[in-house]
Amino acid sequence: MTSTARHDTWSAGEHYERYMGRWSRQIATRYLDWLDAPRDAAWLDLGCGTGALTQTILARAAPRSIVAIDQSAGFVAHARAAISDRHVRMRFEVADAQKIPLDDASVDVAASALVINFVPDRVQALREMKRVVKPGGLISFYVWDYAGGGMGFMTAFWKAAIALDPKAEELGEGRRFPFCTADGLKALAAEAGWPAVTLAPIQIEARFSSFEDYWQPFTLGAGPAPGYCVSLPEDKRAALKARLKQEVGGDGPVSFVARAWALKAHA
Template sequence: MPRASRHDAWQAGDSYDAYMGRWSRQIALRFVDWLHAADRLEWLEVGCGTGALSAAILARCDPKSVVSIDPSGGFLAKARANVRDARVEFRPGSAEALDIETASKDLVVSGLVLNFVPDRDRALAEMKRVARPGGTVAFYVWDYPGRGVEFMRAFWTAATALDPNAADLTEDRRFPFCTPDGLTALAREAGLVSVACERIEAPTVFKDFEDYWHPFTLGTGPAPGYCMSLDPAVRQRLKERLDDSLPRNEDGSIHLKARAWAVKGGVA
């Protein structure tokens, strides 16, 4: 497996929730609000993970139905546990080959997934195929090139100071297209019309350093996977370097922020 992707282990739903899920839930709510979707529409979510976006759709809208797919059995199990609503159905499936009828959904959405799909063009073509004429295709990804996920950037800054080879694993290097220009270009190349892009931000507040560090020891995701691949002594040095470098409030809490780019386009 290529070194740049060998730590992308996305099976453990509980570990993902501790690492990224608690922050992706905040972003998902802001994304759904930005869509201004009408009620009683039929939705498809591509790459549901542990259910953050599914829950946001149900909380902010009154959908007729939501079909949420993901290739990870572990994530689907966690999503079903997290989101218990008769309007949503969680199914196994691939973004690049959607087992969904053509022109059958009003909104086709994806959250924090597109950068991990090997064939992004194919995935967007499939999303557009499934949307009805007059419908919407929309997605969002973290602002990796702009170092928008500050807690992740702090980790990689400390890691690369100890191991320069870790730079090959950083998301800004792996996903350089995750910019407003790069993402809107993907949407337009997919044939979407009236494409719009929006910045979405949310605070990421850790109650103390242990709250920050513990998710990196769970192994789910590129940074935690890298962390747990280290020799224990090297991992301890990384922990100490982070402990010394992160900003603290008087109560010991660590206040950072996370930024994503959201894109939406219409289907003619």
């Protein structure tokens, strides 16, 4: 693990749901509308986490089967307990995106939601996605537009954190994932041997009912910013909370853009 990844905590499903799952479910819906995958397909959900995309595939894409894998045993257990469909063959497995436990050309659609930037060798993960898709099948992923400031609620958090602790600068996703731009992601796909990709921005509004609703998930430790937040001693965490409240304008409701870049190609 690199030092900037030291707060990337992926384990407690409930906490992830509070911090990110509620938004990743919404973006998954928009994404599937854009992806326009065939019905009755065999799917791979790479880096399924607590199952935001898996569940949305079930609800909207009429799949024949889904293999959902993630490196986090806690998230896989959460997804397995939460998701079932007696009409669809489902398999949840703890595995590394860099070594997908599937045969060559064994799925119709390989999709990955908000994961690829976290994988140490992302080109290898994209090669693996291409390997497991049948000829003519769909390979696709999306990641937050960190580099373009498209993840407003994280940008505000890191701005407040850096104002109090300049060392936090290297931990912000915008700094860590500079390739999360249209050109950077296309270059990544090309490096992994993907054929010509279609790329699109996909956006939702992340609306919090109050400052507390916004702040509380940072205190649960699931994800890079929450991981950093819980690593702080109590007094520093209180100072960060006060600074962030000032940054977003007080106690009232607060709303941010949450924008992802989505890519797809036919293998």
